[in-house]
Amino acid sequence: MRRHFAGFRREVAALPLQAKFMPRRASPAADACPTPILARSGMRRRWFRMAAIVMACLAMAARPAMAQQILRDAETEAFMGDMSAPLVSAAGMEPRNVQVLVINDPEINAFVAGGQYVWVHSGLIAAADNVNQLQGVVAHELGHIEGGHVVRSAEGMKAATGITLLSLVLGAAAIAAGGAEAGMGILGMGQQAAMGKFLAFSRAQESSADLAGARYLSKAGLSGKGSLEFFKKLQNQEYRLAIPQDDSYGRTHPLSGERINVLREVYTVDPAWDKPVDPALEARFERIKAKLVGFVSEPAQTLQRYPESDQSIPAHYARAYAWHKSAYPDKALSEVAALLAAQPHDPYFLELKGQILLESGKPADAIAPLREAVKATNQPLIATLLGHALIATEDEQNFAEAERVLRNAVARDRENPFAWYQLGVVYERRGDIPRAALATAERYSMMGDDQMALRSADAAMQGLKPGTVDYLRAQDIAMVSRAAVEQKRKKR
Numbered sequence: 370m371r372r373h374f375a376g377f378r379r380e381v382a383a384l385p386l387q388a389k390f391m392p393r394r395a396s397p398a399a400d401a402c403p404t405p406i407l408a409r410s411g412m413r414r415r416w417f418r419m420a421a422i423v424m425a426c427l428a429m430a431a432r433p434a435m436a437q438q439i440l441r442d443a444e445t446e447a448f449m450g451d452m453s454a455p456l457v458s459a460a461g462m463e464p465r466n467v468q469v470l471v472i473n474d475p476e477i478n479a480f481v482a483g484g485q486y487v488w489v490h491s492g493l494i495a496a497a498d499n500v501n502q503l504q505g506v507v508a509h510e511l512g513h514i515e516g517g518h519v520v521r522s523a524e525g526m527k528a529a530t531g532i533t534l535l536s537l538v539l540g541a542a543a544i545a546a547g548g549a550e551a552g553m554g555i556l557g558m559g560q561q562a563a564m565g566k567f568l569a570f571s572r573a574q575e576s577s578a579d580l581a582g583a584r585y586l587s588k589a590g591l592s593g594k595g596s597l598e599f600f601k602k603l604q605n606q607e608y609r610l611a612i613p614q615d616d617s618y619g620r621t622h623p624l625s626g627e628r629i630n631v632l633r634e635v636y637t638v639d640p641a642w643d644k645p646v647d648p649a650l651e652a653r654f655e656r657i658k659a660k661l662v663g664f665v666s667e668p669a670q671t672l673q674r675y676p677e678s679d680q681s682i683p684a685h686y687a688r689a690y691a692w693h694k695s696a697y698p699d700k701a702l703s704e705v706a707a708l709l710a711a712q713p714h715d716p717y718f719l720e721l722k723g724q725i726l727l728e729s730g731k732p733a734d735a736i737a738p739l740r741e742a743v744k745a746t747n748q749p750l751i752a753t754l755l756g757h758a759l760i761a762t763e764d765e766q767n768f769a770e771a772e773r774v775l776r777n778a779v780a781r782d783r784e785n786p787f788a789w790y791q792l793g794v795v796y797e798r799r800g801d802i803p804r805a806a807l808a809t810a811e812r813y814s815m816m817g818d819d820q821m822a823l824r825s826a827d828a829a830m831q832g833l834k835p836g837t838v839d840y841l842r843a844q845d846i847a848m849v850s851r852a853a854v855e856q857k858r859k860k861r
Contacts (some may be wrong), residue, residue, distance in 0.1 A: 685704045
């Protein structure tokens with residue numbers, strides 16, 4: 370069974386890490402591709418090896434990441450939307466089209482990877498001291514989106530590849546003429562020049578995003594203090610890693626000190642420089658930060674960071690998750706009781722209570738708080754949890770409500786595999802096998818399992834009436850999945 374972060378989490382595969390916020394010790398390609406030292410013997414064979422290494426190094430500059438977990442949570446997504454909306458509008462984009470999502474990764478980082486999505490690592494949120502620091506990071510990433518930097522990264526790759534190919538041709542000619550050492554020198558200099566070209570292009574994009582982010586903060590009437598404070602955090606990290614502070618050559622990002630010096634001149638003269646942080650937004654930030662820490666950290670670490678002596682709302686929130694993860698439902702519910710005593714009708718506190726009850730084997734008790742939370746928010750992630758609780762009671766009288774709740778949830782958030790799974794379960798329990806197969810097809814299609822999506826869609830069409838909405842949807846899934854399966858087969 371999937372673990373819930375007051376909702377659920379799903380896998381996302383291969384996110385290309387262009388336009389990253391955090392500065393690096395050096396470029397990934399430079400770290401992974403040392404220049405080989407070639408001997409005279411077997412020169413031609415090693416020359417081809419050298420060429421392959423050079424091309425691989427350039428390709429790695431935009432290599433994809435390993436699959437990472439996206440943390441989905443109703444309260445966090447609502448906060449991220451509200452926190453970023455003024456910045457998105459200032460960047461000339463529509464807030465409803467831009468999403469700021471959280472990835473379960475302890476690294477202090479954020480990036481964009483195509484589309485209007487900003488990916489923020491959980492480690493960055495945990496490290497931020499206030500919401501203004503987070504807004505500074507998001508403003509920078511919006512600068513990458515507005516500037517089209519992910520798409521334009523191909524320009525930098527093209528220029529670097531051109532230098533590499535030219536050096537390969539010249540090096541080959543020199544080697545063929547008997548000048549082996551000269552040829553190797555040309556190849557080495559070509560590799561260095563190509564990498565330098567690409568890294569300079571990357572640094573220029575980062576500087577452009579910094580200034581764009583400053584414009585968005587100013588237009589939104591938000592202080593740039595948080596942005597500078599966060600860059601100072603990154604600078605302290607560079608000091609700890611003993612990164613030289615005199616030259617940013619060989620790096621994908623300018624040094625944090627360089628960025629601070631440039632941005633300080635921009636921020637300190639802005640009218641919003643001394644504008645205080647919105648206290649209501651700051652309180653929401655402290656809540657989502659605490660619940661995130663409670664969810665992703667080891668319980669012992671959470672309890673150390675938020676000790677029993679701390680009776681604040683964020684501390685109760687964090688400890689509730691820590692105790693729940695440790696399989697102490699009574700202690701977790703005690704923390705939730707303290708939260709509800711302070712704010713009896715808070716939908717997210719009610720959601721957490723329902724989640725703990727459901728996952729500790731008391732689905733019937735979870736229904737009432739989850740119903741109230743859904744009524745207050747109409748949030749599809751919470752509705753999915755309610756549907757799960759209704760089904761888990763194994764009471765047929767609850768299945769009609771579960772179907773209604775889950776159909777409403779997937780209508781407003783189709784990218785929710787767990788909701789489709791639960792909907793398939795309730796269809797199967799009610800004897801509607803064709804629609805159970807269609808829900809399964811939706812789930813597998815979303816998860817990227819084209820073979821299973823195709824099988825399930827074909828099974829659904831066998832029982833659905835041709836021409837209906839559900840039949841046409843199953844037909845669409847089957848068509849797309851069949852094409853994907855055939856494409857993969859041809860590549861083998």
